[in-house]
Amino acid sequence: DTEVTQTPKHLVMGMTNKKSLKCEQHMGHRAMYWYKQKAKKPPELMFVYSYEKLSINESVPSRFSPECPNSSLLNLHLHALQPEDSALYLCASSQTPQGRGEKLFFGSGTQLSVL
Amino acid sequence: EDQVTQSPEALRLQEGESSSLNCSYTVSGLRGLFWYRQDPGKGPEFLFTLYSAGEEKEKERLKATLTKKESFLHITAPKPEDSATYLCAVDNNAGNMLTFGGGTRLMVKP
Numbered sequence: 001d002t003e004v005t006q007t008p009k010h011l012v013m014g015m016t017n018k019k020s021l022k023c024e025q026h027m028g029h030r031a032m033y034w035y036k037q038k039a040k041k042p043p044e045l046m047f048v049y050s051y052e053k054l055s056i057n058e059s060v061p062s063r064f065s066p067e068c069p070n071s072s073l074l075n076l077h078l079h080a081l082q083p084e085d086s087a088l089y090l091c092a093s094s095q096t097p098q099g100r101g102e103k104l105f106f107g108s109g110t111q112l113s114v115l
Numbered sequence: 116e117d118q119v120t121q122s123p124e125a126l127r128l129q130e131g132e133s134s135s136l137n138c139s140y141t142v143s144g145l146r147g148l149f150w151y152r153q154d155p156g157k158g159p160e161f162l163f164t165l166y167s168a169g170e171e172k173e174k175e176r177l178k179a180t181l182t183k184k185e186s187f188l189h190i191t192a193p194k195p196e197d198s199a200t201y202l203c204a205v206d207n208n209a210g211n212m213l214t215f216g217g218g219t220r221l222m223v224k225p
Contacts, residue, residue, distance in 0.1 A: 004158075042202060042215035043159070056212065090158050101147035101166060101206050104213065106158030 006091050006107035014115055015081060021110045023074040023091030031097040032074045033104065034066060035090040043090055049074060050097040081114045088112070117142045121203050121216035128193055128223050136188040136219045138203030146206040148186050149213070150179050153200045162188075162201075193223045 004025045013019050023032065031050050035043035048056035049068040057066075063085075065077040074091055088111050092104040120139045128134055140148065147166055151159035163172045165181040172179050176197065178189040188201055203216040 006158075040218075040220075042204075042218055045212050048212065088156065092158075101164065103147075103149055103161050103164055104159075105161065106151075109156070109158045111156060 004091055004093055004105050004107035006089075006110055008110060009108065010111045010113075012113045012115065013078065013081065015083075017081075018077070018079045020078065021076040021089055021091075021112075023076075023107055024072055025093045025105070026072055027093065027095075027105065028071075029093035029095055029105070030071060031094045032068065033092040033094075034074070034076050035092060035106075037088045037090055037109070047076075048097065055097065078112075081112075083114050086112055086114045117205055117207055117214040119203055119205055119214050119216035121201075121219050123219060124217065125220040126222070128190075128221070130194055130223055130225050131192045133189070133191045133193070135190070136201055136221070138186040138188070138216055139184060140186070140203075140205050140216075141184075142205045142207045142214070144208035146208045148181055149204045149206070150186070150188055151202040151204065153202055153218070155200075159202055190221070193221075195223045195225050197221065198223045 007022045034046040037043045046060045047066045052068045063080045067075040088109045090109045091107040094102045118141045122137045150162040153159045163179040168183045176191050180187045200218045200220045202218045204213045
C-alpha cells in the first residue's frame with residue numbers, strides 16, 4: 001500500500017463551523033505533513049509531525065489545529081475559518097523527516113470552501 | 116535562502132511536439148531535486164528524484180536531467196494525457212523543508 005488517503009474530498013463550511021480533515025497512511029512513514037495550496041500556486045507547508053511529535057509550525061493561525069493520534073493518522077481541526085482559508089489541503093508523508101533527500105507521498109487533498 | 120524558479124509558467128504544445136521545462140535553483144547543499152506532476156484538484160504525484168549533477172532519469176515520455184544550477188524535464192512526443200502542472204522542488208542538507216517552484220502548466224492539444 002503506497003497511498004496516502006484523505007477524507008473528505010470536498011468540504012464546505014461556514015465561518016462558525018468546526019470540522020476536521022483526516023489523513024491516513026500505512027507505509028510505516030514516520031513524518032507527516034499538512035500543506036495548503038491555493039489555485040495556480042505551489043503547495044505551502046503548514047505543519048510537520050516527526051515521530052508523532054509536532055516539529056514544525058509555519059506560523060499557522062490558531063484556527064488550524066493539527067493532531068497526530070498515532071503514526072498512521074493525521075488530523076487537521078478547523079474552527080472559525082475565514083473565506084481566504086478556502087484552498088486545497090494536502091497531506092503528505094515520508095519515510096523520515098525532510099532534509100535527507102526523501103520524496104513525499106501526497107494524498108489527493110481536501111478541497112475546502114469557507115462561506 | 117533556497118530558491119526555485121520554473122519556466123515557462125505555461126506551455127501549450129501540439130500532440131507530438133517535444134519540448135523542455137526548466138527548473139533553476141539555488142540551494143545550500145542539494146540533498147535532492149524532485150519532479151512532481153499535479154492534475155487539477157489532485158495531490159502532486161511523484162515522478163523523479165535527482166541527487167547529483169549529470170544524473171538523468173526516464174519514465175515513458177519524460178526524461179529529467181540535472182546540472183549544478185538547473186534541471187530540465189524533457190517531454191518527447193507528448194500526448195493530451197500529459198497535460199498537467201509539473202512542479203519542481205529541492206531538499207537541502209540544512210534540515211529545512213522542501214522548497215517548491217511555481218510550477219509549469221502544460222497543455223497538450225490533440
